[in-house]
Ligand SMILES: O=C(O)CCC(=O)C(=O)O
Protein backbone atom coordinates (compact mmCIF):
# COMPACT_ATOMS: atom_id res chain seq x y z
CA UNK A 1 0.00 0.00 0.00
CA UNK A 2 2.99 2.32 0.48
CA UNK A 3 2.99 3.05 -3.25
CA UNK A 4 -0.63 4.24 -3.03
CA UNK A 5 -0.71 5.92 0.38
CA UNK A 6 1.67 8.26 2.16
CA UNK A 7 2.27 5.88 5.06
CA UNK A 8 5.29 7.89 6.21
CA UNK A 9 3.10 10.86 7.10
CA UNK A 10 0.02 8.76 7.95
CA UNK A 11 1.28 5.45 9.44
CA UNK A 12 -2.10 3.72 9.53
CA UNK A 13 -0.39 0.38 8.81
CA UNK A 14 1.08 0.58 12.35
CA UNK A 15 -2.06 1.24 14.39
CA UNK A 16 -0.37 0.81 17.77
CA UNK A 17 2.52 3.17 17.06
CA UNK A 18 2.57 6.46 18.97
CA UNK A 19 2.46 8.33 15.64
CA UNK A 20 -0.71 6.58 14.51
CA UNK A 21 -2.39 6.92 17.90
CA UNK A 22 -1.63 10.65 17.82
CA UNK A 23 -3.03 10.88 14.29
CA UNK A 24 -6.27 9.20 15.33
CA UNK A 25 -6.54 11.55 18.31
CA UNK A 26 -6.03 14.65 16.20
CA UNK A 27 -8.60 13.49 13.62
CA UNK A 28 -11.10 12.83 16.41
CA UNK A 29 -10.50 16.26 17.89
CA UNK A 30 -10.99 17.99 14.54
CA UNK A 31 -14.15 15.99 13.87
CA UNK A 32 -15.54 17.08 17.25
CA UNK A 33 -14.44 20.69 16.79
CA UNK A 34 -15.16 21.29 13.10
CA UNK A 35 -17.45 18.41 12.11
CA UNK A 36 -14.80 17.51 9.54
CA UNK A 37 -11.15 16.68 9.02
CA UNK A 38 -8.99 16.27 5.95
CA UNK A 39 -5.58 14.66 5.45
CA UNK A 40 -3.81 16.32 2.51
CA UNK A 41 -1.72 14.02 0.33
CA UNK A 42 -3.16 10.85 1.89
CA UNK A 43 -3.42 9.21 -1.53
CA UNK A 44 -0.07 9.83 -3.22
CA UNK A 45 -0.06 12.19 -6.23
CA UNK A 46 0.83 9.38 -8.68
CA UNK A 47 -1.96 7.16 -7.35
CA UNK A 48 -4.43 10.06 -7.38
CA UNK A 49 -3.56 10.85 -10.99
CA UNK A 50 -3.72 7.16 -11.93
CA UNK A 51 -7.17 6.84 -10.34
CA UNK A 52 -8.46 9.93 -12.18
CA UNK A 53 -6.87 8.89 -15.47
CA UNK A 54 -8.36 5.40 -15.27
CA UNK A 55 -11.83 6.70 -14.41
CA UNK A 56 -12.07 9.55 -16.94
CA UNK A 57 -12.73 7.57 -20.16
CA UNK A 58 -15.16 5.22 -18.38
CA UNK A 59 -16.94 8.26 -16.95
CA UNK A 60 -17.22 9.82 -20.42
CA UNK A 61 -18.49 6.56 -21.94
CA UNK A 62 -20.78 5.13 -19.30
CA UNK A 63 -21.11 7.52 -16.35
CA UNK A 64 -24.71 7.70 -15.17
CA UNK A 65 -25.95 11.28 -15.51
CA UNK A 66 -28.24 11.97 -12.63
CA UNK A 67 -30.20 15.23 -12.68
CA UNK A 68 -32.86 15.83 -10.09
CA UNK A 69 -34.71 18.47 -8.15
CA UNK A 70 -34.81 17.64 -4.48
CA UNK A 71 -35.09 19.20 -1.05
CA UNK A 72 -32.27 18.68 1.45
CA UNK A 73 -33.99 15.62 2.91
CA UNK A 74 -34.56 13.90 -0.44
CA UNK A 75 -38.13 13.36 0.75
CA UNK A 76 -41.43 14.76 -0.48
CA UNK A 77 -42.99 14.78 2.96
CA UNK A 78 -41.35 15.73 6.23
CA UNK A 79 -43.21 15.49 9.50
CA UNK A 80 -44.02 18.91 10.94
CA UNK A 81 -43.32 20.82 7.72
CA UNK A 82 -45.77 22.13 5.18
CA UNK A 83 -44.88 21.88 1.52
CA UNK A 84 -44.04 25.59 1.30
CA UNK A 85 -41.85 25.86 4.41
CA UNK A 86 -38.48 27.42 3.45
CA UNK A 87 -36.67 24.26 4.63
CA UNK A 88 -38.57 22.29 1.96
CA UNK A 89 -37.34 24.46 -0.90
CA UNK A 90 -36.15 22.41 -3.87
CA UNK A 91 -32.64 22.69 -5.29
CA UNK A 92 -31.13 21.15 -8.39
CA UNK A 93 -28.37 18.53 -8.42
CA UNK A 94 -26.58 17.21 -11.49
CA UNK A 95 -23.70 14.76 -11.41
CA UNK A 96 -22.25 11.73 -13.15
CA UNK A 97 -21.54 8.49 -11.34
CA UNK A 98 -19.41 5.41 -11.80
CA UNK A 99 -20.09 2.48 -9.48
CA UNK A 100 -17.64 0.00 -7.98
CA UNK A 101 -18.44 -2.57 -10.67
CA UNK A 102 -17.18 -0.06 -13.26
CA UNK A 103 -13.95 0.61 -11.38
CA UNK A 104 -12.17 -2.72 -11.46
CA UNK A 105 -8.43 -2.25 -10.99
CA UNK A 106 -8.81 1.37 -9.90
CA UNK A 107 -6.58 2.15 -6.87
CA UNK A 108 -9.60 3.43 -4.92
CA UNK A 109 -11.04 -0.09 -4.82
CA UNK A 110 -7.86 -1.54 -3.30
CA UNK A 111 -7.89 1.23 -0.71
CA UNK A 112 -11.57 0.72 0.14
CA UNK A 113 -11.03 -2.90 1.08
CA UNK A 114 -7.68 -2.51 2.85
CA UNK A 115 -8.31 -3.61 6.48
CA UNK A 116 -5.94 -1.07 8.13
CA UNK A 117 -7.76 1.77 6.35
CA UNK A 118 -11.15 0.51 7.49
CA UNK A 119 -9.84 0.04 11.04
CA UNK A 120 -8.33 3.56 11.00
CA UNK A 121 -11.70 5.09 10.05
CA UNK A 122 -13.49 3.03 12.71
CA UNK A 123 -11.05 4.21 15.40
CA UNK A 124 -11.64 7.85 14.43
CA UNK A 125 -15.40 7.42 14.40
CA UNK A 126 -15.34 5.65 17.75
CA UNK A 127 -16.82 2.41 16.39
CA UNK A 128 -15.81 -1.10 17.42
CA UNK A 129 -15.58 -1.92 13.70
CA UNK A 130 -16.67 -0.77 10.27
CA UNK A 131 -17.50 -2.99 7.31
CA UNK A 132 -17.35 -2.47 3.56
CA UNK A 133 -20.71 -2.91 1.81
CA UNK A 134 -21.56 -6.14 0.03
CA UNK A 135 -23.21 -4.10 -2.70
CA UNK A 136 -21.28 -4.46 -6.00
CA UNK A 137 -22.33 -0.94 -7.06
CA UNK A 138 -22.70 1.24 -3.98
CA UNK A 139 -19.54 0.32 -2.06
CA UNK A 140 -17.37 2.84 -3.90
CA UNK A 141 -18.56 5.54 -6.31
CA UNK A 142 -16.66 8.08 -8.32
CA UNK A 143 -18.76 11.18 -8.93
CA UNK A 144 -17.96 13.77 -11.56
CA UNK A 145 -19.30 17.32 -11.77
CA UNK A 146 -18.82 19.41 -14.88
CA UNK A 147 -19.10 23.11 -15.75
CA UNK A 148 -22.25 24.48 -14.10
CA UNK A 149 -23.02 21.27 -12.19
CA UNK A 150 -23.21 20.75 -8.45
CA UNK A 151 -24.22 18.40 -5.70
CA UNK A 152 -26.62 20.73 -3.96
CA UNK A 153 -27.45 21.18 -0.26
CA UNK A 154 -28.32 17.98 1.59
CA UNK A 155 -27.93 15.87 4.69
CA UNK A 156 -26.49 12.38 4.16
CA UNK A 157 -28.32 9.23 5.14
CA UNK A 158 -25.20 7.69 6.65
CA UNK A 159 -23.62 9.12 9.80
CA UNK A 160 -20.23 9.79 8.23
CA UNK A 161 -19.11 10.52 4.69
CA UNK A 162 -15.63 9.50 3.53
CA UNK A 163 -14.21 10.90 0.29
CA UNK A 164 -10.98 11.44 -1.60
CA UNK A 165 -10.86 14.18 -4.22
CA UNK A 166 -9.24 12.76 -7.36
CA UNK A 167 -9.34 15.79 -9.62
CA UNK A 168 -10.02 19.44 -8.80
CA UNK A 169 -11.92 21.61 -11.28
CA UNK A 170 -10.50 24.89 -12.63
CA UNK A 171 -12.82 26.82 -10.31
CA UNK A 172 -15.70 26.12 -7.95
CA UNK A 173 -16.20 22.64 -6.55
CA UNK A 174 -15.46 23.59 -2.95
CA UNK A 175 -17.31 21.84 -0.16
CA UNK A 176 -19.57 24.13 1.87
CA UNK A 177 -20.88 22.88 5.18
CA UNK A 178 -22.60 23.86 8.37
CA UNK A 179 -21.63 21.72 11.33
CA UNK A 180 -24.23 20.42 13.80
CA UNK A 181 -27.14 22.10 12.10
CA UNK A 182 -29.49 19.49 13.49
CA UNK A 183 -29.53 16.73 16.10
CA UNK A 184 -31.56 13.51 16.25
CA UNK A 185 -34.17 15.19 18.48
CA UNK A 186 -33.89 18.70 17.04
CA UNK A 187 -34.49 19.11 13.29
CA UNK A 188 -33.92 22.90 13.50
CA UNK A 189 -36.00 23.76 10.44
CA UNK A 190 -35.51 27.51 10.93
CA UNK A 191 -31.74 27.02 10.99
CA UNK A 192 -31.98 24.95 7.81
CA UNK A 193 -33.99 27.69 6.12
CA UNK A 194 -31.40 30.30 7.17
CA UNK A 195 -28.57 28.31 5.52
CA UNK A 196 -30.61 27.91 2.34
CA UNK A 197 -31.20 31.69 2.29
CA UNK A 198 -27.43 32.26 2.66
CA UNK A 199 -27.90 33.87 6.07
CA UNK A 200 -25.93 31.57 8.38
CA UNK A 201 -22.52 33.03 9.32
CA UNK A 202 -21.31 29.61 10.51
CA UNK A 203 -21.28 28.10 7.02
CA UNK A 204 -17.69 27.23 6.09
CA UNK A 205 -16.06 26.47 2.79
CA UNK A 206 -13.12 24.11 2.17
CA UNK A 207 -11.19 23.73 -1.09
CA UNK A 208 -9.90 20.16 -0.99
CA UNK A 209 -6.71 19.22 -2.81
CA UNK A 210 -6.54 16.08 -4.96
CA UNK A 211 -5.41 13.14 -2.83
CA UNK A 212 -6.86 14.50 0.42
CA UNK A 213 -8.88 12.15 2.58
CA UNK A 214 -11.96 13.99 3.84
CA UNK A 215 -14.33 12.73 6.53
CA UNK A 216 -17.34 14.58 7.88
CA UNK A 217 -20.48 13.93 9.86
CA UNK A 218 -22.87 14.30 6.95
CA UNK A 219 -25.98 13.26 8.83
CA UNK A 220 -26.04 16.45 10.94
CA UNK A 221 -23.80 18.64 8.80
CA UNK A 222 -25.75 20.28 5.99
CA UNK A 223 -23.41 20.40 2.99
CA UNK A 224 -23.13 21.03 -0.74
CA UNK A 225 -20.55 21.14 -3.50
CA UNK A 226 -20.31 24.63 -4.99
CA UNK A 227 -21.07 24.63 -8.75
CA UNK A 228 -18.05 23.69 -10.83
CA UNK A 229 -16.64 26.14 -13.41
CA UNK A 230 -14.38 25.41 -16.35
CA UNK A 231 -13.40 22.58 -18.64
CA UNK A 232 -11.85 20.24 -16.04
CA UNK A 233 -14.38 18.01 -14.32
CA UNK A 234 -14.31 17.59 -10.57
CA UNK A 235 -13.89 13.92 -9.64
CA UNK A 236 -14.33 12.53 -6.16
CA UNK A 237 -14.24 8.97 -4.79
CA UNK A 238 -16.90 8.24 -2.17
CA UNK A 239 -16.53 5.28 0.20
CA UNK A 240 -19.50 3.68 1.98
CA UNK A 241 -19.02 1.78 5.24
CA UNK A 242 -21.47 0.50 7.83
CA UNK A 243 -21.13 -0.64 11.42
CA UNK A 244 -22.47 -4.07 10.47
CA UNK A 245 -21.41 -6.48 7.73
CA UNK A 246 -23.41 -7.44 4.67
CA UNK A 247 -25.22 -4.17 3.88
CA UNK A 248 -26.50 -3.90 0.31
CA UNK A 249 -29.00 -1.78 -1.59
CA UNK A 250 -32.25 -3.16 -2.89
CA UNK A 251 -32.71 -3.28 -6.66
CA UNK A 252 -35.09 -0.35 -6.30
CA UNK A 253 -32.48 1.76 -4.50
CA UNK A 254 -29.81 0.88 -7.05
CA UNK A 255 -32.17 1.83 -9.86
CA UNK A 256 -32.94 5.15 -8.16
CA UNK A 257 -29.33 6.09 -7.53
CA UNK A 258 -27.65 4.59 -10.58
CA UNK A 259 -30.26 4.00 -13.26
CA UNK A 260 -29.57 0.26 -13.31
CA UNK A 261 -29.55 -2.63 -10.85
CA UNK A 262 -27.46 -5.69 -10.05
CA UNK A 263 -29.63 -6.87 -7.13
CA UNK A 264 -32.51 -9.18 -7.98
CA UNK A 265 -34.97 -7.86 -5.37
O1 LIG B 1 -18.33 15.50 -3.39
C1 LIG B 1 -18.11 15.74 -2.20
O2 LIG B 1 -17.07 16.28 -1.81
C2 LIG B 1 -19.16 15.40 -1.16
C3 LIG B 1 -20.01 14.24 -1.58
C4 LIG B 1 -21.26 14.11 -0.76
O3 LIG B 1 -21.67 14.99 -0.07
C5 LIG B 1 -22.06 12.87 -0.84
O4 LIG B 1 -21.71 11.99 -1.63
O5 LIG B 1 -23.05 12.75 -0.12
Ligand SMILES: [Fe+2]
Nearest residue numbers: 155156161218
Ligand atom coordinates in the same frame (compact mmCIF):
# COMPACT_ATOMS: atom_id res chain seq x y z
FE1 LIG C 1 -23.32 14.29 1.10
